[in-house]
Amino acid sequence: MNDGIDGVVRIFDTTLRDGEQAPGINLNTAEKLQIARQLAQLKVDVIEAGFPAASPGDLEAVKAIASEVKGSVVAGLARTRKGDIDAAWEAVRSAEHPRIHVFIATSDIHMEHKLKMSRQQVLDEVRNAVAYAKGFTDDVEFSAEDASRSDPAFLIQVFKVAAECGATTLNIPDTVGYAIPQEFAAFVKEIIDGVGTPPGVIWSVHCHNDLGLAVANSLAAVQSGVRQVEGTINGLGERAGNASLEEVIMALKTRKDRFGLSTNIDTTKLYSVSRLVSRLTGVAVPPNKAVVGDNAFSHEAGIHQHGILCNRATYEIMKPEDVGAPGTRLVLGKHSGHHAFRQRLEELGYSLSEEELRKAFAVFKELCDRKEVVTDGDLEALVVDEILGKTANHDYELRHFEVHVGSRGATATVTLWDGEQERYDAATGNGPINAAYSAIRRITGLSPELVSFRLQAVSEHSDALGEAVVVLKDGESTAQGRGASTDVIEASIKAYVNALNRLRHRAAQKEVVVR
Ligand code: KIV
Ligand code: ZN
Secondary structure: OOOOOOOEOEEEEOOOOOHHHOOOOOOOHHHHHHHHHHHHHHOOOEEEEEOOOOOHHHHHHHHHHHHHOOOOEEEEEEOOOHHHHHHHHHHHOOOOOEEEEEEEEOOHHHHHHHHOOOHHHHHHHHHHHHHHHHOOOOOEEEEEEOHHHOOHHHHHHHHHHHHHOOOOEEEEEEOOOOOOHHHHHHHHHHHHHHHOOOOOOEEEEEEEOOOOOHHHHHHHHHHOOOOEEEEEHHHOOOOOOEOEHHHHHHHHHHOHHHHOOEOOOOHHHHHHHHHHHHHHHOOOOOOOOOOOOOOOOOOOOHHHHHHHHHOHHHOOOOOHHHOOOOOOOOOEEOOOOHHHHHHHHHHOOOOOOHHHHHHHHHHHHHHHHHOOEEOHHHHHHHHHHHHHOOOOOOOOEEEEEEEEEEOOEEEEEEEEEOOOOEEEEEEEEOOHHHHHHHHHHHHHOOOOEEEEEEEEEOOOOOOOOEEEEEEEEEOOEEEEEEEEEOOHHHHHHHHHHHHHHHHHHHHHHOOOOOO
16 A cells, blocks of 8 residues: 555544543444444545554454455554564454554653663664564554654664664654644654655654644645654544544645645545544534534624625635535434435444344334434434444443432432343432432442533434433543433433443453553
8 A cells, every 4th residue: 555656645544543542432343343434435544443452352343443444554553562563463464454553652751761761772672573563564654652852863763774674654753742833844854854765665644732733733744745644533532632634634635736735535524424433432523623513614704604605715615515514414203214214324424234223223213202303413322322332241231210309309210231130229319310320339339430421412403312421430441431312311321321331341351551
């Protein structure tokens, strides 16, 4: 895939790796597959599917993506340790185009305080790791973590070693989002000029958004000769996130006059991928978010509306249809058949198996008895919470609940299925949700900390589904759960139970701390 055509900027998506490292996000394999399928349809060049050495769950998910998803390169991240590289190869080897992505930090502060290695030791690690990875596959990417705060002369040495050992992509991360555009463009140019570009090698950047400059820095680097940009959908990621890929892609397309470059992306899929990622991760897209926010193509001011009616180009630099933003939203109801249901889900970016579709259709029909119209938001909540959100190790399930609310508080009785039998208990609380959560803690004997709780309507209709998103923490592990129902108390209980299951699933997988 490293074809060296320099008129094309490769898009490397790390939503499933760096994006998934964001606090509170934990996707199961079915959810990761769902996103990976959509990324392939979006035609991203590389999907970084995970960090296989981090946990058995990561390894399993990367393997599943590598085996199923075609078209894009599938990459697995690895530190310079042999064990990491072995795990990465095991995970991606079945991919149509596998890549091993090796990284080590190169800034003095990281080498001294985190790695406790000298420059020479880091150079040796790079040499050994890249050569070892190259023994498995031709497609090896090397990243110098915290490159933007590294000594340029040392960084040039590091990249030369990586290239000599066979790395085909050389990545310059701004790991802590410290760079500013002009300075970063000059820095990247200095590194590229110092190393040269060996035949078949592509330069890449990976920018974090701590100062809100990740997209600007990525574009500045492109102007210095970089031909791969790494980032995530909706800018998800550690701390303030990564470069928002939809923004990078649309900037390159909209300002082609300036960049003179293109991407392989089908931009009409951007909106649906953004929604899918938002739903599955539970991280809302702000309405004013560039490119994919709900208001990105709305015109409120009278003077703007007048201009738009005369000629859209007066106030629109991109067309909503360029990013697949919907003009009008379709609604489904009890007369809608299986075919319309399936088609709408596909338009929304979901590709379900026949079995999943059958289950989803049954839940949809139940919902139609409770609601007159089923909106896109309802459908998404239904698929995400009822179908994809259930993990294989889904040991607790809500069977029944009852709440009594009075002016002095509430009492709740909850019955859960624990995988083998029904168990119930009752508790009091200052409100019905609080009481129900206490009852669940009594049943399960688990008492994780409730980190956050959010309840929202998934569409603008008055009978909209309520969706609850709950984040629980137990020791070092956090997990997010979601639940949807026409009854907000039921949605809240389902979300709590879902988060509990995910937390237990995580603990069972004993994730390693990687940085
Ligand atoms: O931010 C970073 O430096 C990374 C590397 C692993 C590429 O995520
Ligand atoms: Zn990163």
